[in-house]
Amino acid sequence: xxxxxxxxxxxxxxxxxxxxxxxxxxxxxxxxxxxxxxxxxxxxxxxxxxxxxxxxxxxxxxxxxxxxxxxxxxxxxxxxxxxxxxxxxxxxxxxxxxxxxxxxxxxxxxxxxxxxxxxxxxxxxxxxxxxxxxxxxxxxxxxxxxxxxxxxxxxxxxxxxxxxxxxxxxxxxxxxxxxxxxxxxxxxxxxxxxxxxxxxxxxxxxxxxxxxxxxxxxxxxxxxxxxxxxxxxxxxxxxxxxxxxxxxxxxxxxxxxxxxxxxxxxxxxxx
Numbered sequence: 001x002x003x004x005x006x007x008x009x010x011x012x013x014x015x016x017x018x019x020x021x022x023x024x025x026x027x028x029x030x031x032x033x034x035x036x037x038x039x040x041x042x043x044x045x046x047x048x049x050x051x052x053x054x055x056x057x058x059x060x061x062x063x064x065x066x067x068x069x070x071x072x073x074x075x076x077x078x079x080x081x082x083x084x085x086x087x088x089x090x091x092x093x094x095x096x097x098x099x100x101x102x103x104x105x106x107x108x109x110x111x112x113x114x115x116x117x118x119x120x121x122x123x124x125x126x127x128x129x130x131x132x133x134x135x136x137x138x139x140x141x142x143x144x145x146x147x148x149x150x151x152x153x154x155x156x157x158x159x160x161x162x163x164x165x166x167x168x169x170x171x172x173x174x175x176x177x178x179x180x181x182x183x184x185x186x187x188x189x190x191x192x193x194x195x196x197x198x199x200x201x202x203x204x205x206x207x208x209x210x211x212x213x214x215x216x217x218x219x220x221x222x223x224x225x226x227x228x229x230x231x232x233x234x235x236x237x238x239x240x241x242x243x244x245x246x247x248x249x250x251x252x253x254x255x256x257x258x259x260x261x262x263x264x265x266x267x268x269x270x271x
Contacts, residue, residue: 039183042211043222044271047229050252051265054091059084060258063108063117063148063192064243067130070094071245071254071263074108074117081105083117083126083133088254091263097133099126107148107193109155111169118145118157125172139172141165147193147202151215156200158193162186164200164215180213182220187211194244196253206240210255224268226255235259 055061060081063074071086081099086092099105104120114136115128121144127136147158154175155167166176178200180187191205199221200213210224226241236259243256243263256263 039181039219041183042220045222045224045268046271047224047226047255047264047266048269049229049264050267053088053254053263053265055256055260055263056086056091056093057259057261061192061243061256061260062106062258064245064254064256065108065110065149065194066245066247066252066254067110072108072110072115073243074105076105076120076258078102078104081119083108083115083128085133088263095133097128097135106145107157109148109150111150111155116148116155116169118148120144120146141167141172141174146191146205149193149195149200151195151200156193156195156215158190158202160189160191160205162188162190164190164193164213164218178213178215178218180211180218180220182211182223187213187220192242192244194246196244196246197248201244201246203242203244205242208241210241210244222268225271229255229264229266230257230260230262233261 060076061073062076065072071088073084073086075082079101081104083097084093085095087094103122106118106120109116113130115130118125123140125139129136144159146160149156154169157165157167162180164178165174168175189205190202192203194201200215202211204211208226211220212222214221239257239259241257245254252265254263254265
């Protein structure tokens, strides 16, 4: 009798744990609980370089996106973090805003003519006017800020784990979560983000890989390997790939990295 009661109680606790793991319509139970056979193996992809453009080799790129012919970039570093508007063809910085030395710049997104930038360990984000870079407000969020992007529902924030958080773009309150998994296992190290044609693309820190994520299920659809894209250039050990931008009008994909002297336009192809 005691054994039966124990099993019944354990089953109840497990059910409550699964229920508690739901936020809105997103399932938050650990991804490893999913049966592996439920998720087809991600496609293995690589790249073809279409064009190269200059990039400031002192820019510790943490966030990047493309808007109306220009690149917008968030750079990191204690005392060297910035927000930039950059000319694609020349790499020339057209406008720059320097963050106070106590902030380490990270992901960057655009919502209704407002630039939204998060920082690494301070739990502080900034909102700027798109045209002038005037700081309009600050906001807070728990944990670390890594990458940031947006879809039609609002903002999507990474923090280096396998969890992507959805944020309301006006109140910055959390509205949901996406538990990202690779064949049923947690996909950690999610860093810089970009929303491309219904998928969330993420750089995987500290590797040379990107992953393409279904935001509805959290399933990794494909793994894009960028190994060798820089050729024989020798860079500091922390100059890892970081920076994805997408030109929706022409379907161009751009990638760069921390302290990289170049920015690449690529086409993703089967590996």
